[in-house]
Amino acid sequence: MSFLDHVAVLVLTLDEAPNIGRALEALRDFPEIVVLDSGSRDDTLRIVAAFPNARIAQRSFDTHANQWNYGLFRCGIERPFVLALDADHIVPPALVEEIAHLSPSSATCGFRARFRYCVFGEGLSGALYPPSIVLFRRERCHYIQSGHTQRLVIDGAVVELVGVIDHDDRKPLARWFGSQQKYAALEARHLLGTPRDRLRLSDRIRRLGWLSPWLIGLYTLVVKRCALDGWRGWFYVLQRVLAETLIALEIIDRRRRVEATVIGQERRGVGAASAKKGR
Template structure:
């Protein structure tokens, strides 16, 4: 059996009407798509219902790891393709999936991302590569800060073609999400041992340097300055995200100090 016939895409959704049709269009090759939805009311469920092969499971959101682990239990193939609802597989990646012939010891494959702002690809971003295609047996997600991380043993290699990250939900939705992300990330940074944190996270833990450093890094090192309005938009997004995290860290530190009496 070709590997692509033994892959089940797994999507996590919540009010993704601006993205879901583009994501599903690049998964037309899949015999079955498992979706874990946490209460969409914007038309996402209607789009999913009319898409062949889609199987929707409903679960109240508690964490990304919880949603993903719940979804893995519904996957019956040996391999799963872990997708966010704002991912679009490139045509080159679909072709690469068709040609994949993993060895017995191959546990998974890692993909890089091209970040897009309203369909405009950026030269670079802070979005890291992640293991998106892997064997289901032994796979487990754990929460880490505002995100989640896949835990599994075995060899993971890089795919050549990219995935497009193109979230077109309204800016107000992004802002609301960032407030929650900042709270979870601050809790993680403050509770983790300093030795376990990366250099970047230790700078973020300090609070004040990170926003401007990230802004300049995105503009200059990642080339956003050359991407026109879309690049500036992304740079300001990352600046604001770091400002919210710095404020959350400062707020928690101040709340934990004794106040002046009298």
């Protein structure tokens, strides 16, 4: 028996017509795909309906963690393993084959995959997109919210997959701008609301505000070698610098607002004290 028979694929969507067809086409060998949609108004659902191994569930979006947990435990999935993917994640045939031949021990709870970031279908030499646990035992995992996105809490050993998933988003740039503005607000709140000693070094740098965009630009160009990828590499670098700039602006704005509130309260307190003395 192929290990694919033990796996249900879970995909979240919202107006993913430019991506979902390519993603599902790559998943034809999986027997069960659940597409949890949060109110698409484009052709997403029509495209999904054309795939016989896919079914649609719907829920209004509130947070990433809640949406993923709803998909895991409230959408009728009974297979023991779940492959959790975004709609712009394309699983190459080599990785499908690797998953088909897995034989995990009872101690193995999840499998972590690396990602190849693509711009207009062409892979970059490197990117900031981190590896993540994408395949896991459903009953021994759940999601929690972390900043603007979710984090998987897993009870068991994690094994590295050899294959790489393509992150290949073809949605319009205007959609990306809108998403980044929302993410920046959530990420700034997370960075400022988390004690400094509980943040990773990279997040401590980001919490400074002004420094992160410059370092991210240099890091993606040189260390991740995006300078070697021509205009696609520069396109990606500009995206990352802009995303970090939005977060930096949110952090600076929130700090200044807090300072202005404190100063205002102090001035009102001084004014009230002076008025009492005058009486």
